Amino acid sequence: MKVLVTGGAGYIGSVTVRRLLEHGHDVEIFDDFSTGHRSAVPAGLPLHDSSLLDPESLAIVLARRFDAVVHFAAFSLVGESVANPLKYWGNNVAGSVNLVGAALEAGVPRFVFSSSAAVYGEPDVETIDEDARLAPVNPYGRTKLAIEWALADAARQTGMCATALRYFNACGADGALGEDHAPETHLIPRILLSRIDPNFEFQIFGDDYPTPDGTCIRDYIHVRDLAEAHVKAIEAVDRPGLTPINLGTATGRSVREIIDVASRVVGEDFAPVVRGRRSGDPARLVASNAKAEAVLGWRPVASDLETILGDAWRWHQEHPRGYDDR
Numbered sequence: 001m002k003v004l005v006t007g008g009a010g011y012i013g014s015v016t017v018r019r020l021l022e023h024g025h026d027v028e029i030f031d032d033f034s035t036g037h038r039s040a041v042p043a044g045l046p047l048h049d050s051s052l053l054d055p056e057s058l059a060i061v062l063a064r065r066f067d068a069v070v071h072f073a074a075f076s077l078v079g080e081s082v083a084n085p086l087k088y089w090g091n092n093v094a095g096s097v098n099l100v101g102a103a104l105e106a107g108v109p110r111f112v113f114s115s116s117a118a119v120y121g122e123p124d125v126e127t128i129d130e131d132a133r134l135a136p137v138n139p140y141g142r143t144k145l146a147i148e149w150a151l152a153d154a155a156r157q158t159g160m161c162a163t164a165l166r167y168f169n170a171c172g173a174d175g176a177l178g179e180d181h182a183p184e185t186h187l188i189p190r191i192l193l194s195r196i197d198p199n200f201e202f203q204i205f206g207d208d209y210p211t212p213d214g215t216c217i218r219d220y221i222h223v224r225d226l227a228e229a230h231v232k233a234i235e236a237v238d239r240p241g242l243t244p245i246n247l248g249t250a251t252g253r254s255v256r257e258i259i260d261v262a263s264r265v266v267g268e269d270f271a272p273v274v275r276g277r278r279s280g281d282p283a284r285l286v287a288s289n290a291k292a293e294a295v296l297g298w299r300p301v302a303s304d305l306e307t308i309l310g311d312a313w314r315w316h317q318e319h320p321r322g323y324d325d326r
């Protein structure tokens with residue numbers, strides 16, 4: 001298939017581009033490099049250096065006839081979305097509406113969207129399935145849900161086959177492709193960066209949650225597993241309308257467990273600074289992945305913590321300054 005990947009220079013997008021190429025698909029990237037990295041783009045691949053906020057350039061690119069669009073491009077810092085919500089509604093929602101419009105105009109039959117566990121907010125269930133209540137608690141999550149709704153309406157009306165993949169906690173690295181956000185807000189790179197840069201303070205937020213060790217429980221999914229699910233989504237989903245699918249391991253891991261595994265992998269103890277709870281941080285967020293298995297035939301195979309931490313640590317050691325291309 002000929003596939004356009006928006007945000008293909010970013011963390012999850014770049015790993016997905018690699019997987020799509022390995023599966024024999026023709027890939028083109030659409031990215032404005034607002035948070036992406038030029039060195040994460042394979043040499044020779046068609047690259048459209050442009051923004052979703054430019055409808056004319058979207059129309060020109062989509063006229064190149066794609067069988068599928070895989071849409072990662074977005075801003076995704078929760079704190080920033082609270083401080084500057086319209087930045088998120090503008091880039092994420094308006095940008096996605098432009099993209100979906102251009103894709104429909106060009107007759108693209110398949111669309112895969114990067115959604116998030118943030119659409120569920122603070123659910124009070126042990127394991128979250130796709131029918132759980134959608135109640136995001138921050139602007140970032142609300143933009144993801146708004147895009148799902150726009151996509152559902154558009155796909156229902158036109159017969160497009162759209163999939164919203166709701167990722168839980170993406171992590172790990174894939175060879176030379178790794179996680180380099182600025183600022184980095186994710187737990188695993190923050191632990192490892194504190195080992196690389198002695199001035200980097202590693203904090204955790206809350207150790208008094210109603211969980212066995214008092215720290216938050218999350219569902220950590222290797223970026224390679226996420227990438228594989230996108231390949232399956234463009235190949236397997238042929239149902240008109242929007243199909244939402246969780247991507248997680250169905251296993252909860254506490255912040256303390258992650259720190260323990262990181263200590264083993266790195267060979268050094270980590271002593272985080274413990275701060276108070278952050279608002280909007282539920283005690284537990286763990287996905288049911290039964291629908292991913294039923295619809296996509298997908299199961300995580302690389303998401304044990306040793307593999308995740310080992311791959312991430314290798315990447316950070318090889319890239320102590322990240323991609324170093326800002």
Ligand SMILES: NC(=O)c1ccc[n+]([C@@H]2O[C@H](COP(=O)([O-])OP(=O)(O)OC[C@H]3O[C@@H](n4cnc5c(N)ncnc54)[C@H](O)[C@@H]3O)[C@@H](O)[C@H]2O)c1
Nearest residue numbers: 007009010011012032033034035036051052073074076170
């Ligand atoms: N990382 C996670 O744990 C996680 C979890 C749930 C959902 N997601 C979603 O997955 C997607 C990818 O996340 P990531 O961690 O790889 O982020 P990232 O910041 O590494 O990648 C996003 C990419 O999109 C590009 N981009 C942003 N706005 C654009 C625009 N207007 N036009 C063109 N390109 C633009 C950036 O330059 C970057 O290359 C995002 O939509 C994010 O919300 C990520």
